[in-house]
Amino acid sequence: MTDDPPPRPVPTLADLFLTYGKIGLIGFGGINAWARRVLVEEKRWLTDQEYAETLGLGQVLPGPNALNAAIMVGDRFHGTAGAIAAPSAMFGGPLILLAGLAMLYDAYGELPTMRALLAGVGAAAAGMVLGTAAKMTEKLRPPPALLAVGLMAFAAAGILRVPLPLTVFGLAPFGIWAAWRAMRRP
Template sequence: MSDTAGRPRPTVSALFFTYLRIGLIGFGGVNAWARRVLVEERGWVTEQEYAEVLGLGQVLPGPNALNVAIQLGERFRGGLGALAASVGLFGGPMLVLVGLAILHDAYGEVPLVKAVLAGTAAAAAGMILGTAARITQNLKPAWPILAVGIAALVAGAVLRLPLPWIVLGLAPLGILAAWWSGRARA
């Protein structure tokens, strides 16, 4: 990142505890929460930088949130930073999950539990849509880039194509759009 001057550079322990928090409050999809904490609360990365790291995280194989945590941890504090961020991200939720696995074996079929889960799922879907709307609004994309974004949306939500096809198929178009927009601006 060439424009990090003047913005805080987190320590290893700050990376660990911030990612621990992201993991533990990360209900309904951790990427929306990571963006909120890293961009809006901590100001460690800009909206554009976060979106770029997430884009790279999708092209790299493996869980997106993990790929983002490792890349940001590495940029700020090298190998230790990457380790701190990823252990923080997975450590807390894993403990919660052990508890849930035990509880679910006992209470998973209780109607009230199912109703609460259904309501939460509906709200979580809205949280993800609201986050996407917020990012789009903040980035103000040029029209070729917007077109690639809409193509990804349609390919995923309407055509239901497998994600690897969408990512690998649209990435070249996105890069072309970014190149063209950069040239048009220059």
């Protein structure tokens, strides 16, 4: 564990639902960076380490990783009800929005103003995602071997475009080995 702030609040079921609804609706560029921002920084329900562990497990399981993580976070705080509330809020809002966008798209095609606006938002969202990765790395302070595994994951998926299942399962043994070594020598 890297940080140990004062006792962390536990969300009610309604909190969980509303918060995941918010994460879904502001989740430009993908959910994960925003889920970390809201769950770790704003709400303090999870530490950086806990969030990253949950997301890591979400990535080795089949299915969308943000969804898997939402199910695990929901279950952790409110069992079955939480595991249903968190992901349905996360999907519900954006789905309604997307239905609206699809209708607009069918009716008008691509509007130049909309395109320009979304291009700007997209560039900013990309920076949001990159900045989150930098922030997480800084907060987690991984030992060199784990840092190397992270950089390899970044290079494999982001630069070399190795298929994700191969990246995840190819690097997992190295990550686990590095974690095992780090835990033996505290």
